[in-house]
Amino acid sequence: MERKDEARFPDSSSKSDQASGDQSWVLSSLEHDQLVRAKKHFIPRRHLKGPELAVLWGLRIYLLFMMAVVIYQVWTAAR
Amino acid sequence: MSVGSQPPQTNRIADEVVVITHEDVDRAHDRVRVSAARAQRGFFSGARLLWLLVGPGVLVMLGENDGPSMLSYAATGAKFGIGFFIPFVALTFCMAIVVQEMTVRLGAATHRGHAELIFDRFGPFWGWFSMIDLAIGNFLTLITEFIAIRAGLGFFGVPPWMAILIALVILYAALMSHRYWTWERITLAAAAFNLVFIPVALMTHPNWHDVGRAFVTWQPLPGFNKDTLLIVLADIGATVTPWMLFFQQSATVDKGLTTKDIRFGRIDTVLGAALATAAAVATILATAPLFAHQMTADNFQAAEFAQALQPIIGRFGASLFALGMVEAGIVASITISTSSAYAFGEVTHKPHSLNLPMGQGKSFYSVLTLCAVAAAAIVLIPGLPLVYVVLLVNVVAVLAMPPALVFLFMLVNDKEIMGDLVSPLWANVLSSGVVFLLTAAGVLFGISVIAPNIFAVLGGK
Numbered sequence: 027m028e029r030k031d032e033a034r035f036p037d038s039s040s041k042s043d044q045a046s047g048d049q050s051w052v053l054s055s056l057e058h059d060q061l062v063r064a065k066k067h068f069i070p071r072r073h074l075k076g077p078e079l080a081v082l083w084g085l086r087i088y089l090l091f092m093m094a095v096v097i098y099q100v101w102t103a104a105r
Numbered sequence: 106m107s108v109g110s111q112p113p114q115t116n117r118i119a120d121e122v123v124v125i126t127h128e129d130v131d132r133a134h135d136r137v138r139v140s141a142a143r144a145q146r147g148f149f150s151g152a153r154l155l156w157l158l159v160g161p162g163v164l165v166m167l168g169e170n171d172g173p174s175m176l177s178y179a180a181t182g183a184k185f186g187i188g189f190f191i192p193f194v195a196l197t198f199c200m201a202i203v204v205q206e207m208t209v210r211l212g213a214a215t216h217r218g219h220a221e222l223i224f225d226r227f228g229p230f231w232g233w234f235s236m237i238d239l240a241i242g243n244f245l246t247l248i249t250e251f252i253a254i255r256a257g258l259g260f261f262g263v264p265p266w267m268a269i270l271i272a273l274v275i276l277y278a279a280l281m282s283h284r285y286w287t288w289e290r291i292t293l294a295a296a297a298f299n300l301v302f303i304p305v306a307l308m309t310h311p312n313w314h315d316v317g318r319a320f321v322t323w324q325p326l327p328g329f330n331k332d333t334l335l336i337v338l339a340d341i342g343a344t345v346t347p348w349m350l351f352f353q354q355s356a357t358v359d360k361g362l363t364t365k366d367i368r369f370g371r372i373d374t375v376l377g378a379a380l381a382t383a384a385a386v387a388t389i390l391a392t393a394p395l396f397a398h399q400m401t402a403d404n405f406q407a408a409e410f411a412q413a414l415q416p417i418i419g420r421f422g423a424s425l426f427a428l429g430m431v432e433a434g435i436v437a438s439i440t441i442s443t444s445s446a447y448a449f450g451e452v453t454h455k456p457h458s459l460n461l462p463m464g465q466g467k468s469f470y471s472v473l474t475l476c477a478v479a480a481a482a483i484v485l486i487p488g489l490p491l492v493y494v495v496l497l498v499n500v501v502a503v504l505a506m507p508p509a510l511v512f513l514f515m516l517v518n519d520k521e522i523m524g525d526l527v528s529p530l531w532a533n534v535l536s537s538g539v540v541f542l543l544t545a546a547g548v549l550f551g552i553s554v555i556a557p558n559i560f561a562v563l564g565g566k
Binding site: 038062069085 | 124125126128129130133136137140215216217222225226227228231234251363385408454456458497501507508512515519521522551552
């Protein structure tokens, strides 16, 4: 996903030379994956194993139960 | 160096085009100062490094000392006096340190927010669930913060609409810098007022022998009945709330902390917990005279506590107490609305940083402002069932906490993203115990809210 504000300078312009100094200063100060650009890459989905899947299913069941509880709570309060 | 609103710049590293944004430049500026401080030796350089790196931990802990929390501490002091709950509150903050430290490591190691990591690693269902659940919980909590602000300023005769306006102006003023560093320092300055409860406590001339004995022996114990159990469960369950996890991790990333800074991130968290404990214990001590004078505090609101204390500590002390309530609400409203905006940006992959100029961070600032303004407006609705809102906050927090804690635990042990920074065995034993305790207490409290007679078997009131 590209952001609209990310216009690019032509490499050969004089503006680019000055900008280049700023760029290297910024690049040397930040870790590569700290750059906004790097954060646009999704981290790969985790491959879940048996116990982890069981935990997530447990969470789903818990959520269904708690959703029902919240709906009941709202319903009784509304009455 | 600041580039103002000049357009982003590009560079090539290896084969990849790197686009430098305003946000990158601001963050790099902060990192240069950190690097300069780190390069020097000596006490003052160390102190400067600490000054540069503290922030998220102190803010999250003092932010958790929000309006409802301070009201709860005040009610605890008035109901139980000096005793068991003083060391107990300190213990809950120790548990909070264990949990929040994990968010520091996650943020520093991955440079991603909590919502973003859940979305990417566990899929859109859990990503969106976390974000929406957080947004609902935060919104309801924000309403309670503005209630505290309104009540606190009401002590000085400020009309509700003006109280809300003052809070919104402060929130907006902090944002106006469009700079994480400035926002953080303004909010830290506001959060420092949380310590105003300490002079208030001193004005009540507490019996320090009793205070010391309470810390050592946890005595006197409150009578064991349903009410006491519910307060214990509520306090444990409220030790860590979902926004705290999301906020500290996102703020760690926005501040630009790296793996080299984790030690200072831990110090920041411990420092925040120590300050928050001092303020919480001071609040209990401040209202303990109400217990000694056999004054019932069952129906006290924020301003009423200040009024009740006025005969004991005078108008000035009571005013400080009311101001403390206002501060608690303002700082929490700033941090909580910011955590909502961070989470929204992380899940939707829209720009999300306090370093963004308004033009580039429209969605971020819009979500932040919308949350705060809508919650503030609701507080001004006459006849709003505020007690029901507070009840819903508890239930929604209970709904959100187990998934948030489980994902935190799984992420911090995810070797693919954490590398060598995964938790060691001893830390996992400790954190899993704390996570289990927090989850169980939260769920039990949630059930008690929904079914108030569930603990009637204990024979209490």
